Amino acid sequence: MIHPHFLLPLRRARLYVWFIRRSGFMSTHVRIERYTSLPSTEALKAGLECVFFTSSNTQVFSSDDARSKFKERWLGRYLQHDPHYAYVALSEMNDVVGYLIGSTDDPAITSRFADLAYDQTFGALSQNYPAHLHVNIAPHHRGCGLGAELIERFVADLRKGCVPGVHVVTSKNARNVGFYNRNGFREIAANGVGEREFVLLARKL
Numbered sequence: 001m002i003h004p005h006f007l008l009p010l011r012r013a014r015l016y017v018w019f020i021r022r023s024g025f026m027s028t029h030v031r032i033e034r035y036t037s038l039p040s041t042e043a044l045k046a047g048l049e050c051v052f053f054t055s056s057n058t059q060v061f062s063s064d065d066a067r068s069k070f071k072e073r074w075l076g077r078y079l080q081h082d083p084h085y086a087y088v089a090l091s092e093m094n095d096v097v098g099y100l101i102g103s104t105d106d107p108a109i110t111s112r113f114a115d116l117a118y119d120q121t122f123g124a125l126s127q128n129y130p131a132h133l134h135v136n137i138a139p140h141h142r143g144c145g146l147g148a149e150l151i152e153r154f155v156a157d158l159r160k161g162c163v164p165g166v167h168v169v170t171s172k173n174a175r176n177v178g179f180y181n182r183n184g185f186r187e188i189a190a191n192g193v194g195e196r197e198f199v200l201l202a203r204k205l
């Protein structure tokens, strides 16, 4: 049997994480800026790319071209086409520690997103939640409420624009499903099997 004394540090660590999350401790050291309000510097570009590639499930690419297309698909085109729906989390040192990019265009019916096969498979189901987003936080800044803050910034702008709803598609077993649920997203549909099982999570606005 494990002696209770050995469990104490574990309990303290859990309490500490809980306190940081509830108090928003980290967010006092990190600020969220609109992408369009930031000077377009190489450091900003490199910071966004760094968080993007660190957070990505895909880490190995067949060529530089494949890597570059991947970045364009999941990051570049959003910054170019929908820069006003991009938000950047910056540390006190102005390092990029997270971002959210989004669009009000429903990928299921928008030609420039025709390559998002998983979204296409849900067809008309996303029509009441046309906006969609991608959010990523640098590993050492996760679990502190930053992702939730970024979602609320996007949602506030969507409401101002009278957008009826927002959705994301993620893997059914991904850890981020809990994050989206806690931020008001509910499962609307699922398809695929095993590791390729996707869920459409949506939030009415």
Ligand SMILES: CC(C)(COP(=O)(O)OP(=O)(O)OC[C@H]1O[C@@H](n2cnc3c(N)ncnc32)[C@H](O)[C@@H]1OP(=O)(O)O)[C@@H](O)C(=O)NCCC(=O)NCCS
Binding pocket: 021, 055, 056, 134, 135, 136, 137, 138, 141, 142, 143, 144, 145, 146, 147, 148, 149, 168, 169, 170, 174, 175, 176, 177, 178, 179, 180
């Ligand atoms: C998902 C993510 C954006 C949430 O941002 P955050 O600031 O960490 O979120 P919050 O502090 O508000 O909430 C914490 C929750 O985020 C999720 N999360 C934390 N680390 C995660 C990780 N490495 N991978 C996936 N989800 C993670 C969990 O749901 C966590 O809750 P839990 O500890 O009870 O499981 C962020 O963790 C992240 O960038 N994860 C990796 C990339 C990713 O999954 N992006 C979303 C793609 S759809």
